[in-house]
Amino acid sequence: MLKSFADRLSTSTRHRHLFFLGLTLLAIVLIGYHFGTFDQAIHIPFLKKYADPSLFPGDKFFDLRFQHYSYFWLLFQPFYKLGVLEIAVFATHMLATYLTLWAAWNLSDTLFHNPIASTFGVLALAFPHLAFAGFPLIEFSLLNRTFVLPFLLWAITLFLRRKYLLAFALLGILYNLHVISANFVLAMFLFDCLIEFRTIGWKNVFLGMALFIVAALPVLIWKLSGSPVDLSPQPEWFSIIARGTLYNLFYLIAPYPHILLATLCGLSTLALFWIGRRGLSASGPHQTVTNFVYAALIILVVQVFTAEWYPATLIVQSQIIRAGMFILVFGYLYFANYLAEKYRAAALSKTDFTFLAGTFIAVTFPFAPVLVWGFQRWIASGRWRQLAAAGVLVGFFGFGIGIGVEYGLWYPGIYIFPHQTAWYDAQIWARDHTPKDTLFITPPHIWWFYESDWRVFSERSTVSTHSELLEAAFAPEYIAYWKPRFEALAPGALESFRGDFFESQRITGQAFYTLSSDQLLAVAQKYGAAYLVVEKPHLHDFPKVYENKGFVIYDLRMEK
Numbered sequence: 001m002l003k004s005f006a007d008r009l010s011t012s013t014r015h016r017h018l019f020f021l022g023l024t025l026l027a028i029v030l031i032g033y034h035f036g037t038f039d040q041a042i043h044i045p046f047l048k049k050y051a052d053p054s055l056f057p058g059d060k061f062f063d064l065r066f067q068h069y070s071y072f073w074l075l076f077q078p079f080y081k082l083g084v085l086e087i088a089v090f091a092t093h094m095l096a097t098y099l100t101l102w103a104a105w106n107l108s109d110t111l112f113h114n115p116i117a118s119t120f121g122v123l124a125l126a127f128p129h130l131a132f133a134g135f136p137l138i139e140f141s142l143l144n145r146t147f148v149l150p151f152l153l154w155a156i157t158l159f160l161r162r163k164y165l166l167a168f169a170l171l172g173i174l175y176n177l178h179v180i181s182a183n184f185v186l187a188m189f190l191f192d193c194l195i196e197f198r199t200i201g202w203k204n205v206f207l208g209m210a211l212f213i214v215a216a217l218p219v220l221i222w223k224l225s226g227s228p229v230d231l232s233p234q235p236e237w238f239s240i241i242a243r244g245t246l247y248n249l250f251y252l253i254a255p256y257p258h259i260l261l262a263t264l265c266g267l268s269t270l271a272l273f274w275i276g277r278r279g280l281s282a283s284g285p286h287q288t289v290t291n292f293v294y295a296a297l298i299i300l301v302v303q304v305f306t307a308e309w310y311p312a313t314l315i316v317q318s319q320i321i322r323a324g325m326f327i328l329v330f331g332y333l334y335f336a337n338y339l340a341e342k343y344r345a346a347a348l349s350k351t352d353f354t355f356l357a358g359t360f361i362a363v364t365f366p367f368a369p370v371l372v373w374g375f376q377r378w379i380a381s382g383r384w385r386q387l388a389a390a391g392v393l394v395g396f397f398g399f400g401i402g403i404g405v406e407y408g409l410w411y412p413g414i415y416i417f418p419h420q421t422a423w424y425d426a427q428i429w430a431r432d433h434t435p436k437d438t439l440f441i442t443p444p445h446i447w448w449f450y451e452s453d454w455r456v457f458s459e460r461s462t463v464s465t466h467s468e469l470l471e472a473a474f475a476p477e478y479i480a481y482w483k484p485r486f487e488a489l490a491p492g493a494l495e496s497f498r499g500d501f502f503e504s505q506r507i508t509g510q511a512f513y514t515l516s517s518d519q520l521l522a523v524a525q526k527y528g529a530a531y532l533v534v535e536k537p538h539l540h541d542f543p544k545v546y547e548n549k550g551f552v553i554y555d556l557r558m559e560k
Contacts, residue, residue, distance in 0.1 A: 002343065003116060010115035016105070019119075023126040024098040031128050032140045032412040033093060034419070034450050035086050040141050041453035042471055043073050047085075048459060051077045057437045059461040060481055066226060067474040069219050072144035072177045090416045093142035099150035100138060101126060104333065107157045111285055112337045116344065121336035124361045129332065131366075132266030132300065132324030133248050134258065140411075140449070144178040145322075152185050153329070156292070159189060160285040164200060168208030172215025179219060184299065184323040186212070191295035192288050227475075230313040237476040238311035240483070240494065245469045247499035249319050250307040252300070256500050258407070261365075266324045268366035269331035270297075275373060276334025289330055299323040317474050328366070335360060335369065352376055355389035364400035368392050407502065411450040418457055419450070422550030426533060427458035429546045429553065434460060434531070441524060441556075442533040444489050445508035454533075463527050464489050466508045488523045489515070513538045524556045532556055 009016045036044050046065040049055050050073075056062050079088035101122050108118040128136040139146050151174050158167035167189065175182040193205045213220065242250050252263045273293060280286045299320050306315045339357055342348050348356065356376065360369040372389045379385040404410025418424050423446060430440060440462045442454040447467035454462045464485035472478045487494060490511035497504045515523070517540045520532055532542060532554040542554035 002119075006115035006119040009119060010109075017102070020098055020101045020105070020122070023101050023122060024094060027097055027101075027126040027128075027138050028094070028414060030126075030412065031136065031138060032410070032450075033090065033414045033416070034141050034411070035089060035415055036418050036452045036456045038139075038141055038449045039143050039470070041447055041456050041467060043068075043143070045453070045455040045459075047073045047076055047080060050074060051080045055436055055459055056455070056461050060478075061455075061461075061468060061471070064471045064475050064478060067471070069179050069223050069226070070144050070177055071218065072147060086417050089142050092147065096142065096147045096150065097138055100146075100153070103150035103153035103157070104329065107153050107160075107329075108333045108336065110157050110160050111289065111333065112340070114337060114340050116340035117333070117337035120339050120357070120361070121333040124332050124336060125329070127361055128364050129269075129328060129366055130262060130265040130364055131269055131328035132252070132262060133321045134262035134265070135322070135325065136364075137325065137328060145181050148174045148178045148181050152181060155185060156188075159192075160288055164204040164208045165211055169211040169215050172212035175212070175216035176219045179223075180318050180320075180322065182216075183318065184296070184320075184326065187299060187323075188292040188295040188326070191298070192291040195291050196288070230476075231315075232313055233311050234313050234316075234476050235311055237313075237472075237479050238316055240479060240497075241316075241469050241473045242307070243497040243499050244466065244494070244504055245501055246319075246473055247501065249321055250303065250316070251499070252304060252321075254499055259499075265366050266327065268370050269324070269328040271370045272331035272335040272366055273327065275370075276331070276336070276338040289334075293327055293330055296323045296327050313476060319473070331366065332360075348376070349382070351386050352382075352389070355386060355393055359389070359393045359396075363393065363396045364404075365396055368396040408448060408450070418452065421451075422548045423451065424457055425548050426546065426551040426553060427452070427454060427456070427460075430458040430460045430531070430533075433546075436460070438531065439463065439527065439529045440531045440533055441489065441520060441529045443509065443512055443535055444486065445505050445512065446535075448505075463523065463529055466490075466505065485527065488526070491515070517541065521556065530555070530557050 009019055045056070046062065046068070049062045049065060076085060076088060079085045104125050105118045105122050108114075108121045112118070125137055128138065130136060137149075151170060155167045155170045155174070158164075158170065171182055171185055171189070189208075193200050197205070238250075247254060247256070248259050248262055251259060252266075254260065270293070277286065277290065300323065302315065303321045306312055339353075339360065343353060356369060356372050359372045363369070371392050375385050375388045375392070379388060401410065430438070436459070438460050440454065440458070440460055442462045442465070444465045447453045447465065453465060453467050454460070464482060466486070468478075468482050468486075472482055483494070490508045491514070493504075493507045493511040496507050520540070523529065524532070531545070532540070534540070534552055534554075536550060536552060539552060540554060542556060543558060544552060545555045546553040
């Protein structure tokens with residue numbers, strides 16, 4: 001039955017794309033979709049500023065938009081002006097997810113020519129699995145890195161099919177949309193070219209690089225006219241951004257469970273690759289992919305060196321730990337082929353195969369199928385082997401849901417439009433009742449995977465937020481502007497950050513609510529803030545202009 005289903009997908013274009021469409025809907029339902037939160041809390045205000053330069057006057061935070069060398073979000077300006085931005089972003093997210101699954105099928109088919117392997121691989125990738133730094137392949141909102149992913153996979157497929165010039169040219173085009181992701185694949189290409197120079201040939205290498213540069217010229221010219229390349233170490237800046245928000249993007253080992261778990265997941269994707277890689281040809285596309293994995297590992301080693309000993313500015317800005325995402329893709333596709341071969345050879349009992357395949361597909365943590373694979377090799381008793389496998393499948397499936405809910409990491413639901421929360425309502429009041437140049441004091445800690453930043457929907461500036469460290473990671477010079485403003489709103493918080501993001505959020509909120517009315521007035525007078533936003537029950541005696549079930553907005557202009 002499985003073979004006939006896979007063969008039907010392989011031979012029927014219509015059935016195959018219906019399969020991709022069904023998995024796209026499944027992925028979005030499983031992972032959820034949210035607008036204006038997480039990284040979009042930066043990109044959406046930047047987009048609005050580009051579309052309407054009169055917004056956020058004098059807010060230096062928006063100078064950072066020029067550090068994003070990408071044309072991706074600029075393409076959405078017409079949709080914003082037409083009032084259909086949310087619909088356009090969701091449609092693009094759907095398309096990107098669909099294309100990612102399609103590209104993964106093509107990559108698998110190029111490597112293995114095995115419909116069962118491609119079916120298993122694409123099915124597994126539709127479920128959320130964690131890689132290095134703790135990010136899944138398919139995310140819960142549209143970002144430029146998620147949009148370019150399927151095209152990067154197609155570039156890799158072209159390279160494996162020895163269509164080197166097309167692969168480099170496509171990569172150059174993608175460079176204009178997400179520089180960092182394109183750099184990872186470029187590094188993999190060039191590493192393989194170095195190892196396989198005689199096979200690939202100097203002509204393909206040099207012509208390919210020439211095509212890449214020509215295709216990437218729009219962003220390369222933009223970059224050359226912007227900030228210079230900086231490889232100098234900036235330990236104070238690095239310490240602040242790492243301790244404050246991004247520790248998981250720089251460190252593989254840390255005394256925090258979520259970082260250790262992410263690193264274990266990343267190492268497990270590597271184990272899945274090597275399990276699937278064994279017994280395959282030592283030449284051709286499999287050796288090329290092996291070289292790609294080596295290149296990604298070298299990038300991770302550079303990340304470790306950068307974090308521990310030499311925080312070079314350019315390397316820190318590039319957040320190169322994300323290269324581990326490609327190890328996840330290769331790991332899952334190669335293990336899917338391993339499963340397909342076991343199925344075709346009837347090398348496992350139906351029960352053993354079901355547990356191994358089910359754990360591989362449905363459990364978020366890649367170490368779960370590695371454990372089941374180990375049990376099936378090392379536990380001779382079929383009964384105990386299957387009990388152990390069942391424990392892994394049920395236990396880690398439940399564990400994934402549990403920690404997702406406990407830490408607020410999993411929030412299923414499809415929110416094409418903003419969450420209708422008290423925080424959102426407060427932002428809308430500010431947008432509709434204050435001039436564009438109004439400055440607010442807002443709780444600096446409110447932002448999360450599924451919660452927006454103040455600027456997103458209010459379209460008004462705020463004195464300082466914790467989330468601004470996300471952008472300071474690309475612009476060391478911004479720290480000098482941000483730090484005194486943040487310390488004014490959250491006194492003592494910065495010195496207490498230790499790299500645990502969840503703790504940093506709590507510390508920031510607690511510090512903000514230690515400020516007295518007089519201290520808040522002093523901050524308002526210093527920076528020119530006209531309004532104060534606070535969560536209930538942290539109330540003050542200032543004139544109240546807005547209130548909902550969660551927030552109060554005060555007018556500070558009469559108090560100055």
